Amino acid sequence: MEKKYFPTALALYINYIIHGIGVIIISQNTDALALQWHTDTAGVMTVVSMLGIGRLIAIVFSGYLSDLFGRKPFVFLGIASYVLYFLGLIYAPNITVAMILTVIAGIANSFLDSGTYPALMESFPKHAGTATVLIKAAVQIGQWILPWIIILASSLRMYQLSFYIAAVVLILNAFWIWKVPFPDEDAKAAKATDEAVPEETATVFKAKPNMFIEGAAFVVYGFISQATFYTISQFISAYAKEVAGMSNNAASLLLSYYSTGTLICVAFTALVGLKIRPVNLVLPYTFMSMIAIGAMTMFPSTTVLVVGSVLVGFFAAGGVMQLGLTVMGEMFPAGKGTITSIFYTFGSIASFAVPFIGGRISIQNVMWMDTIFAVIGFVIALIVFIRYYQTIDTKASK
Template structure:
């Protein structure tokens, strides 16, 4: 690890700690915002969807421009745009203005991702996997801290907007800090073996295999399944982050502060999962196995959440769900890179487009579902999506055993992030 890059990396990690708060800000203030913006829960879910819309339509172009003009402008711009969103939402006079701010927040998200991950890889070319793994950890820390801050303000009758303003202030200060930093050379490439993925044989990479050879990766089979997993994984994540506090209040009968604590337990489970994955993927388990094992665990947890109607059960289930859906999206990308090692940029675009589609559609759909049904129906949807994810992962594992010799040891580095 290069010591000269640590100051820049510190600023990048601070951004993602704040992003952990930013990512659940609307869901955590559901009751406040519905009253302030004169809307309902479906309206707040529409704001979340608008964020996904802004991200989806700028993700690709921001990545291209980041390669051309450098990482710093986009990372700094992301911090400033997120500040505008965080300050603007509590002060917004109309719902329409809040929608505009939500789209800007989505743009900020795409700027942050397209600048930060390449910057970390360029800062630590010999340990790029470890450097990017930490991003997920900082997101979880921020997401766990926000509900505690909100509860403190509620207990002391402090205006809810301060939980927006404090992260906004830190975003501005961090943007100024990063603007003054010297970023690593964009021409630096990660050291072989550090950037992730274990390549298949040269014959498979070049496609010099017969078309009916079952050991050849097939995009329209495992490739499509992995892209669909790029939709199902984030769908579960967003359902939990957006509706878990509402579930706690309406289905279990928790108070508002108790239901917000469910997000703390969820994010603590997610944080534990990051460290577990770093250990087990290096020594015992392959990513392709995790994308099947984790959905099986989360399915049981979602079922128990609906079956056992108690606060204690909800806490346990929230922790297990956080543990078992954390990192599935990123490991899906890792597996996709193993199958199609010569098309990493292209397949990353495919998977994250599916992810952005989930972020755009699911808040709207679940908001509509809740408007015409009960909160339990939203979590029944999560179970259906979870079952679909398991079916897709079973097929991917079957194809993986055909494409890669079972006796060969694979130990790819993983790259974890939020969506």
């Protein structure tokens, strides 16, 4: 049954390759867009920040509506919104229009999440962790591809090329998605014809999960898991220069080490996740993240920061957030779109809170803040691990 949805999954991953491009396409074309919009670099970065606002606006309700109306409509809404974003930016005459379009892109991200994550979990219930972690790989692929497209565009003196390519790929992919099956649609069709509807999940419960315990833990984890790696990605270079005395170039390279760790983890998790339950990965990943960040905070030497950056990329940014969502989907299998919204709403809040708080305290205290986040994350992961095995019958759930 899972093989039937391979084409569906591939099409969904292509959307996230383009999403990866969309997240950084403005910052990678700062000079050209600043000239077009009659602003400066700070103005362009203000436009970029609107992605988070758009995401937060839509993620609150999009998951519930995905449960109500189906996964495919929200994937199409995400595609349409992103096409408007890419093509609109080319012709945006000023920063105001650009900000509106970027809010739309944030909304597009939420629409894609609300349709894609539940669809993948429903398509591959036995390998949901691997299926959702591969979204992270797709995003990284997009962000690796874009610089090469920009080099080509620069040689052609046509910076708009990357925007056009992204829009065209999405439009073509929409025709593909129109043709491929989605599990929720198949289930409805089978029910309408009185056919036997296959179980979307093999989860069997010994005791019903408690929304006030597991549910609350997952909500907090949605915030903590995002905050933990986002703090490193935003502040590690400044921390390395100010506290460890590293040069500008050496400090900047820490993000490359961080990205390398992320990609290695995605590949590792995608393979190991075929045999190991996601909950069994969340706990050690969160523990190692806590150790790495704690070491970087207490022993800020060049060697520790280099090794720590790779480890944080692997254990904190390489897919543990997606694995956490997968475990939540196992424990609360009804309404996967709704739980995706709840989980990522708090992740979006973290995207605002981290730079807001971090910009108002010393860089040393920023790292202590992240250490506290990591400790809380491990405690939550431990609670979830214990409650998972108290509630789910792992022998029957295969």
